Amino acid sequence: MDFQLNLNTETVDQCYPTEPFCLAPTTIVAEALRQMKEHNRGAVLVCHDQIVIGIFTERDALKMMAAGATFDVPLQQFMTPDPIVLRAGDRVGKAIAMMAQGGYRRLPIVDDRGRPTGIITVQGIMHYLVEHFPTVIYNLPPEPHHSIHEREGA
Numbered sequence: 001m002d003f004q005l006n007l008n009t010e011t012v013d014q015c016y017p018t019e020p021f022c023l024a025p026t027t028i029v030a031e032a033l034r035q036m037k038e039h040n041r042g043a044v045l046v047c048h049d050q051i052v053i054g055i056f057t058e059r060d061a062l063k064m065m066a067a068g069a070t071f072d073v074p075l076q077q078f079m080t081p082d083p084i085v086l087r088a089g090d091r092v093g094k095a096i097a098m099m100a101q102g103g104y105r106r107l108p109i110v111d112d113r114g115r116p117t118g119i120i121t122v123q124g125i126m127h128y129l130v131e132h133f134p135t136v137i138y139n140l141p142p143e144p145h146h147s148i149h150e151r152e153g154a
Contacts (some may be wrong), residue, residue, distance in 0.1 A: 006092070006132060006133070007091065007092045007093035007096065008091055008092075008093045009091065010091065010092050010132075011088060011089055011090060011091060011092070012086050012088065012090050012091070012092060012094075012095045012109060012120050013088050013109070013118070014092065014128055015092060015095065015120050015124040015125050015127070015128040016123075016124035016127050016128065017109055017117075017118030017119055017120045017121075017124060018041075018118060018119045018121065018124070019118065019119075020045055020108065020109075020116035020117065020118055020119055021035075021036075021039055021041050021043075021044050021045060021119070022044065022045045022046070022047040022050075022052075022116060023035065023044050023045075023046060023047070023056075023075060024046070024047070024048070024075075025046050025047075025048055025053060025054065025074060025075055025076035025079070026074045026075070026076065027046075027074065027075050028071070028072055028073065028074060028075075029056075029061070029064065029071040029072070029073055029074070029075055029077075029078060030071040030072060032044055032056060032075055033061060033071065036058075042057060042058045042105070042106065042121075043055055043056065043057040043058070043106050043119065044056050044075075045108055045116050045119070046075050046076065046079045047116065050115045050116075051113070051114040051115060052083065052085060052108050052110055052114055052115070052116050053079075053081065053082070054075070054076065054079035054080055054081045054082070054083060055079060055080050055083040055106075055108065056075050056078065056079040056080070057080070057105075057106070060078050060079065060080065063078070064078055083107070083108060084098055084102060084104065084107060085107065085108045085109070085110045085114075086098070086107050086108070086109045086110070086120060087109065087110065087111070087112075088109055088111070088117060088118075090109075092125070092128065095107065095120055095125065096125060099122065099125070105121060105122050106119050106120065106121045106122070107119070107120050
């Protein structure tokens with residue numbers, strides 16, 4: 001099957017999504033960071049009544065540190081509200097495009113009601129690409145868009 005065709009036909013559930021890790025918006029940031037470390041997660045979905053209302057990531061914690069903020073505040077104060085989400089039926093190509101355009105390293109996957117079913121990560125997409133397209137991935141030059149401006153040699 002063709003590389004482009006696969007990206008436009010296979011769904012994000014093929015990209016090794018992780019289980020959703022959710023906390024309430026009232027959870028204190030310090031506790032959220034402790035749980036993220038305990039579960040080895042780079043992000044937590046902020047959910048109210050089992051619906052994704054935000055996401056809190058390592059980047060958000062770094063922004064807090066840079067601003068000198070205290071970690072004794074609720075997640076809802078520093079989360080990214082209404083995050084971009086995917087549905088299980090969305091295509092891999094769409095996920096890659098959304099991540100590239102928004103600069104995201106992870107996106108929540110939700111059902112029709114907005115309840116989280118997983119989180120797709122850049123790592124999961126890379127694993128998918130290497131597994132499905134080893135020849136393309138392993139044969140890429142170190143600098144694929146490099147152009148030579150001068151001759152090499154004597």
